Amino acid sequence: MLPGVLEEVVARTFPWIEFLLGVFLLLGLWTKAALKGVCALIIGFIISVGQALFRGLPITSCGCFGEMMHTTLKGIIVFDAVMLCVVVLLIIKGDSAQRLSLDGYYQ
Amino acid sequence: MMSKNKLTFLVLFLSVAFVLGAQYFYAYKKSDVASKKRSSRSKGNPNSPVIIREYIDFQCPPCAKGVKIIDSYQKNFPNKIYVEIKYFPVPKIHRHAMLSSIYAECAARQNKFWPYLNLLVKFQRFWSKAQNARDIFHSMGEDTKLNLNKLNSCLKDDRVPIIVQAEKKQGKEMGVQATPTYFINDKMFVGTKKLKKELDRLLGPKKIKENDENKN
Numbered sequence: 001m002l003p004g005v006l007e008e009v010v011a012r013t014f015p016w017i018e019f020l021l022g023v024f025l026l027l028g029l030w031t032k033a034a035l036k037g038v039c040a041l042i043i044g045f046i047i048s049v050g051q052a053l054f055r056g057l058p059i060t061s062c063g064c065f066g067e068m069m070h071t072t073l074k075g076i077i078v079f080d081a082v083m084l085c086v087v088v089l090l091i092i093k094g095d096s097a098q099r100l101s102l103d104g105y106y107q
Numbered sequence: 108m109m110s111k112n113k114l115t116f117l118v119l120f121l122s123v124a125f126v127l128g129a130q131y132f133y134a135y136k137k138s139d140v141a142s143k144k145r146s147s148r149s150k151g152n153p154n155s156p157v158i159i160r161e162y163i164d165f166q167c168p169p170c171a172k173g174v175k176i177i178d179s180y181q182k183n184f185p186n187k188i189y190v191e192i193k194y195f196p197v198p199k200i201h202r203h204a205m206l207s208s209i210y211a212e213c214a215a216r217q218n219k220f221w222p223y224l225n226l227l228v229k230f231q232r233f234w235s236k237a238q239n240a241r242d243i244f245h246s247m248g249e250d251t252k253l254n255l256n257k258l259n260s261c262l263k264d265d266r267v268p269i270i271v272q273a274e275k276k277q278g279k280e281m282g283v284q285a286t287p288t289y290f291i292n293d294k295m296f297v298g299t300k301k302l303k304k305e306l307d308r309l310l311g312p313k314k315i316k317e318n319d320e321n322k323n
Contacts, residue, residue: 016126023122029115106111 017041028101035091042084049073049080147215151181151189157291157309159190162278164286165208166201166235171228173287173299176306184310192224194274195286203240208271210244213261214253222251 018041024034053073109117159177163170181188194212196204207227214223226247227234234243248258261267278288282295289296291305 016123019126020119020122023118027118029111029118102111102114105108 014041028103031094031101031103032091035087035094039084039087039091042080042087046077046080046084049077053077147218148193148220149189149191150221152186153189155187155189157184157188157306158293159188160193160290161190162193162195162274162283162286162288162290164195164197164201164204165211165224165227166204166231167197167286168231169299170287171231173289173302174224174228176299176303180306180310187310188306192220193278194271195278195283195288196271196275197286201235203234203237205268205271206240207234207244209262209267210248212267212270213258214248214251216261217253217257219251219253223247223253226250 017037021034021037021041024030025038161170161173161177163173165171177188177190181190194208196208198204211220211223211227214220230243230247234240237243245258248255281290285297287297287299287302289302289305291302291309294305296302296305
């Protein structure tokens with residue numbers, strides 16, 4: 001999907017981005033920004049998995065959770081779509097759920 | 108309480124430090140475990156110019172001779188030879204081959220492989236003739252000060268014969284058909300004559316005289 005060098009950059013940086021967004025979500029720090037970042041990642045992932053399905057690429061499992069779970073590409077798109085809905089809901093309604101977050105402390 | 112921006116940088120710093128630390132720790136543990144596994148049946152400097160991988164049946168007389176030959180070359184040429192022992196028991200010819208390999212592996216798990224091997228080699232003629240060598244192998248374990256509880260657990264461990272057989276299978280795949288077979292810098296040599304010839308070629312003739320080997 002991406003040219004070689006860009007693929008390498010994405011492969012090396014995205015795990016860090018996902019991890020840091022997760023840390024910020026857990027701590028409730030810059031929560032809305034983190035949620036928007038997660039939203040962008042999920043949309044990007046749905047697009048990349050979707051294009052693999054559309055092109056009929058020979059990928060039977062996305063390897064998303066390593067050895068822990070084996071999910072088909074269709075399964076992962078459904079899973080990500082559900083996550084996307086949850087994330088969008090949190091972005092819209094998130095302000096009312098800040099009691100235990102660091103953002104709530106700083107408000 | 109610190110400002111939100113400062114807290115953000117602290118969280119970023121700690122998160123990155125945690126991941127890098129965990130990666131480093133995991134890599135260290137992996138290399139430590141790997142090096143312990145490697146070192147228990149290997150001897151010498153892994154960066155030596157001569158790397159020997161020997162497929163051995165402990166009941167085979169030329170194998171015992173080969174152990175002494177390599178030992179004498181290592182003494183003569185310190186830091187020039189790295190040797191690693193691999194199991195290749197031939198139970199069809201040597202009835203105690205498998206059991207001796209199992210005991211050797213159990214000794215290796217307690218980092219006593221080499222002292223145990225020395226006893227196996229030293230008393231090979233004696234235990235080879237025994238009807239039941241188990242008691243002899245056990246007493247060798249006592250002589251090398253193995254923890255006998257761990258030894259007994261190891262002997263009951265089904266994985267040990269699997270490890271031995273797996274190495275034998277690996278040897279067969281590399282073309283080993285008889286023992287001793289040596290891979291010296293990845294070239295295969297069968298028997299002690301070829302071993303000595305190749306070691307002399309690579310290192311120069313040994314200064315210790317021939318009859319000194321027989322004294323050991």
